Amino acid sequence: MTINVSGEAAIAGVANTEFSKNSGVSELELASVAVRDAIADAGLKPSDVDGMTTFTLDNTDEIEIARAVGIGDLTFYSRVPHGGGAATGLVHQAVMAVATGMAEVVVCYRALNGRSGHRYSSGVAGPLLTSDAIHWGWYTPYGLMTPASWVAMYTQRYMHLAENVQDAMFEIAHVQRQYAAKNPAAFFYQRPFDRADYDASRPIVSPFKMLDCCMETDGGSAVVVTTAERAKDLKHPAVIVKGVAQAAAADMESMTSFYRPEIARIPSMDIAAKMAYEQSGLCADDIDAAVIYDAFTPIVLWQLESWGFCDLLEAPKFVLDGALRSDGRLPTNTHGGQLSEAYIHGVNGVVEATRLVRGQSVNQPAKEVNNVLVTSGVGVPTGGALLGRSD
Amino acid sequence: MSESLVSRIKPVLGLDNKWWWDQAAEGVLAIQRCQGCQSLRHPPRPMCDQCQSQEWDFISASGKGTVCSFTVLHHPKFPGYDYPLIIVLVELAEGTRITSQLTGCEPDEVDFDMPVEMVMQRDADGFQLPYFRPSQ
Amino acid sequence: MTPEQTKAFEEKVYTFVGKPIYTGPRRGYDDVNSAMIRQWCEVMGEKNPAYVDQDWAEKSTRGHLIAPPAMMYAWTQEGYKVASEGRPTDGQVEMVKFFDSYGFSGSLGTNVDQEYFAEAKVGDAIFEESVIESISEQKTTARGIGYFFETYAKFTNQDGVLLGTQRFRVFKFIPPQQEEVTPASSDTLEIPTRVAAPRGQDNKWWWDACDEGKILIQRCASCGALRHPPRPMCGVCQSTEWDTIESTLDGELFSFVEMHHPKFPGYQYPLLVGVISLAEGTRIIANIVGCDVKDVEIGMKLKGKVERVDEKTILPQFYPVNN
Amino acid sequence: MNTLNYADINIGDKIPNLDIPITASLISCAALATRDFEPCHHDKAVAQGMGLPDVFMNILTSQALMARFVTDWSGPEAVMKALKVKLGAPNVPGMTMTVSGEIVEKDDAEKSIKINVTGENNIWGMHMSGSVQIALP
Structure with missing residues (x-):
């Protein structure tokens, strides 16, 4: 690596909008509020911002938001494809921009009326006008056409190879709901569930029950990235981006990489982990807490393996030992995650990871938190970031 | 002015703009006003974009303005x-700009800074939108 | 149909206009009762306490439970006979059979307009008086060629209080597949098939x-x-x-x-x-x-x-x- | 359960959408609850003989769902004045119907409001459209 971006950039501000099932406002307004509040959280002014990043999926133009919020001249803007796979990709783009001087203050945002507007759970059976219609055509005639069903296919294979997978899936859903029950911003605030509720929840696609699946949310999240230098003098202690990577492993299809030798794992995330660890000089032992993309419960298991917290096929044991709990080895998704806080395509996870490093999570673990992992959606090209305190 | 059988392309109405077109339907040329800083x-x-407030109301514009720029389609x-179609960018007396159509005027009579005033145009299908004409 | 056949058909069919559907007002088999209301509410997901919560209802402005107004027409329905033996003959059935005999066998309810004037209470008897109010001229629609007929019903209780009225509009038509040359319209209902794979150059x-x-x-x-x-x-x-x-x-x-x-x-x-x-x-x-x-x-x-x-x-x- | 006040309702107000999953159970049980025993609403073979893929929803159920949608929102002291339904594409099992509504008229003398209601299913589109009129305190 000729240029190492580790330590060059920092997250200075974060914000979420209110999360709901029906925001009653436009996606432009959600995005504007998240962006405004993240800039304010950083102690900056809208006119300080000169870069913006978002998802290709996002419906709101950068310049629309810039004009609404009163942002000044932009010298950098970029979009990342692949749905939730873009979550930390926004930070990745922003870090590269500030590390190279293309911009100094970059706002990363994502806002969607994901419940009251277009619902991703409705699958790809509708009129599909995108260029990947041919791709989905290999699956739709058989009825395999929802995100849950694609991930379930990997999961069944994982269950065939590993032990106690369903119990571990419950543990993940349950731990996260317990976090959410204590998070006033979470959709499922004060609404815990137990194993009987889990077992009785509606079957979606084997082996997924309703409570294995993330929700659909109206809301927005934003993150302000600036140089480590500038972040020093801002409102909150700088949260340094120590490592950040994007990866799409060979032989990949969007959500349906069913043709690799083994499918019960996430090779793209293996690559992202290797890159981020190399940049940062950190290893799994250095990571104190995590925000792991959780569209469905088992994807957390595979990512724990990718990032080296346990061996291949050992994640269920790791999880069932209580690792993800507040007093565990790796408190994870302390906001409730996308299963129980809100589904903002993982950007609310970047917000939470930042808060964990700052010591501001509503479920802040008792132990010292120096370094936090945050990841993007998997099954698609993905990525991850390692955030930590400045030394 | 001839009435076309086919109607013009209508604006898409969303949460941020429907109220404005509703006002136009009532004959009002509305200008959004920030309740935080009155801009x-x-x-x-x-x-x-000045004070980041989400609170707003609106005022009813006088409809008076001047031509800031224009083009003929x-x-x-x-x-x-209806062609030739004169589209004007009007600097309203209140200070904001609006893009509209100029009526009651030949293409070669339009000029910069020309005083204009709003008239509500009602299409055959009932759709209402503000036009401008030379001040009388 | 030939113009002569159409003429003969129309001459007869329009004589149904104005005919009562039942002889005299017809009383619903069951008077308004909480069991049928509760079952109806259960299925419809209806939680309105005005229909099912006695305690609430007593304290409400009305002071008593009411039947859901949208149940008005349910009280006088014929019942299981319709499935087991077929609908018993009445003025409307007679007319429908005549339509069918000329090939207008398709049947599609298109509009129901109800107006309500008083709320029915538990214990009320419901009486229906209906008439064939109108038959349209011949129409060609996406479903086929046919006629709209409209029935008009008045619902009253045991005291003769008018509870509501109803207009029910039905389209009786020749199903397109029986027509010699009418191609299936794009609007015709189709049995859903699987979502097909789009076929492009590479696949x-x-x-x-x-x-x-x-x-x-x-x-x-x-x-x-x-x-x-x-x-x-x-x-x-x-x-x-x-x-x-x-x-x-x-x-x-x-x-x-x-x-x-x-x-x-x-x-x-x-x-x-x-x-x-x-x-x-x-x-x-x-x-x-x-x-x-x-x-x-x-x-x-x-x-x-x-x-x-x-x-x-x-x-x-x-x-x-x-x- | 509170009931909305007439004075607080404005023309143009929207009622939050309601999604109703259409199942064979809902169709057949609701037909029976409305005492509509036409076989096409509970016997799949009969419905298929009519060219439909499965049993389909009867009109009295569509009316009931439209009424429920409005009074869920208005509260129980609302008095139903009129209900008008125009039927479109059938509701068959496997679909989801989204019901939505908007206040279009207010009558100060009667303290009644008119709500335009539509129910659109995700496969064939508009199932029902019409209006419900209610009087409010």
């Missing part, structure tokens, strides 16, 4: 519009 | 072969590597030259799911989808059929057959191989 803005947006011709 | 040949009953596997003409799904270039040697081999459809189950929710029209549930490793070495996605989900396991041997699964779709389906 005016157009076209409508959910947040004030000849080609291509879309059904539902 | 049309594969689906065309599937329609012919063959499952092909793309083979690089340069290095011989097999690949699926089809792509225009060999990922091994970058050649764009290729041919195909036909799969024997001998396979082994690599992974599978059972789809529960959401359910899509055009698919039969339970629905099993598998990733199958073919003997040739490539994998294919297809449905697993001919066995119970509890008997399906990863590694099981499968044999595929190319079969028609609905009116528009031909697909490979994989069956367990019994050793």
Whole structure:
């Protein structure tokens, strides 16, 4: 690596909008509020911002938001494809921009009326006008056409190879709901569930029950990235981006990489982990807490393996030992995650990871938190970031 | 002015702009006003770019203004519009700008800074939108 | 129909206008009662306490429970006879039979307008008086050629208080398939079929072969590597030259799911989808059929057959191989 | 359960959408609850004989769902004045119907409001459209 971006950039501000099932406002307004509040959280002014990043999926133009919020001249803007796979990709783009001087203050945002507007759970059976219609055509005639069903296919294979997978899936859903029950911003605030509720929840696609699946949310999240230098003098202690990577492993299809030798794992995330660890000089032992993309419960298991917290096929044991709990080895998704806080395509996870490093999570673990992992959606090209305190 | 059988392309109405077109339907040329700092803005947006407030109301514009710029459309011709079509960018007396159509005026009579006033145009299908004409 | 036949038909059919449907007001078999109201509310997801919560109702402005106004027409319905023996003859049935005898056998309720003047209470008897109010001139619609008829009903209680009125509009038409030349309109209802794969330059040949009953596997003409799904270039040697081999459809189950929710029209549930490793070495996605989900396991041997699964779709389906 | 006040309702107000999953159970049980025993609402073979894929929803159920949608929102003291339904595409199992509504008229003398209601299913589109009129305190 000729240029190492580790330590060059920092997250200075974060914000979420209110999360709901029906925001009653436009996606432009959600995005504007998240962006405004993240800039304010950083102690900056809208006119300080000169870069913006978002998802290709996002419906709101950068310049629309810039004009609404009163942002000044932009010298950098970029979009990342692949749905939730873009979550930390926004930070990745922003870090590269500030590390190279293309911009100094970059706002990363994502806002969607994901419940009251277009619902991703409705699958790809509708009129599909995108260029990947041919791709989905290999699956739709058989009825395999929802995100849950694609991930379930990997999961069944994982269950065939590993032990106690369903119990571990419950543990993940349950731990996260317990976090959410204590998070006033979470959709499922004060609404815990137990194993009987889990077992009785509606079957979606084997082996997924309703409570294995993330929700659909109206809301927005934003993150302000600036140089480590500038972040020093801002409102909150700088949260340094120590490592950040994007990866799409060979032989990949969007959500349906069913043709690799083994499918019960996430090779793209293996690559992202290797890159981020190399940049940062950190290893799994250095990571104190995590925000792991959780569209469905088992994807957390595979990512724990990718990032080296346990061996291949050992994640269920790791999880069932209580690792993800507040007093565990790796408190994870302390906001409730996308299963129980809100589904903002993982950007609310970047917000939470930042808060964990700052010591501001509503479920802040008792132990010292120096370094936090945050990841993007998997099954698609993905990525991850390692955030930590400045030394 | 001839009435076309085909109607003009209508604006898409969303949460941030429907109220403005509803006002136009009532005959009002509305200008959004920030309740935080009183600044005016157009076209409508959910947040004030001066003070970032989301609170707003609107004022009814006087309809008086001057031509800031203009263009005359000849080609291509879309059904539902009358050509040559004079499109003006009007600097309203209140300070905001609005893009509209100029009526009651030949293309070669339009000029910069020309005083204009708003007239509500009602299409055959009932759709109402503000036009401008030379001040009388 | 010839113009003469139409004339004869219309002469007779318009005589039904103004005829009462029942002789005299007809009383509903059951008076308004809480059991039928509760059942109706349960199914409709109706939680309105005005219909079901006695305590609430006593304290409410009304002071008592009421029947859901939308139940008005339910009270005087005929009942199970309609399914077991057929609808008993009345003025409307007589007219409908006459329509049917001229081929206007299609029947489609299009509008119901109800107005309510008083709320029915538990214990009220409901009386219906109905009349055939109008029959339109002949109309051609997307459903076919036919006539709209409208019935008008008045609902009263035991004290003669008018509870409400109803206009019910029905289209009686000649179903299009009975017409000699009328092509099926795009608006005609169709039995849903599976979501088809779009056929583009790189995959049309594969689906065309599937329609012919063959499952092909793309083979690089340069290095011989097999690949699926089809792509225009060999990922091994970058050649764009290729041919195909036909799969024997001998396979082994690599992974599978059972789809529960959401359910899509055009698919039969339970629905099993598998990733199958073919003997040739490539994998294919297809449905697993001919066995119970509890008997399906990863590694099981499968044999595929190319079969028609609905009116528009031909697909490979994989069956367990019994050793 | 509170009931909305007439004075607080404005023309143009929207009622939050309601999604109703259409199942064979809902169709057949609701037909029976409305005492509509026409076989096409509970016997799949009969419905298929009519060219439909499965049993389909009867009109009295569509009316009931439209009424429920409005009074869920208005509260129980609302008095139903009129209900008008125009039927479109059938509701068959496997679909989801989204019901939505908007206040279009207010009558100060009667303290009644008119709500335009539509129910659109995700496969064939508009199932029902019409209006409900209610009087409010």
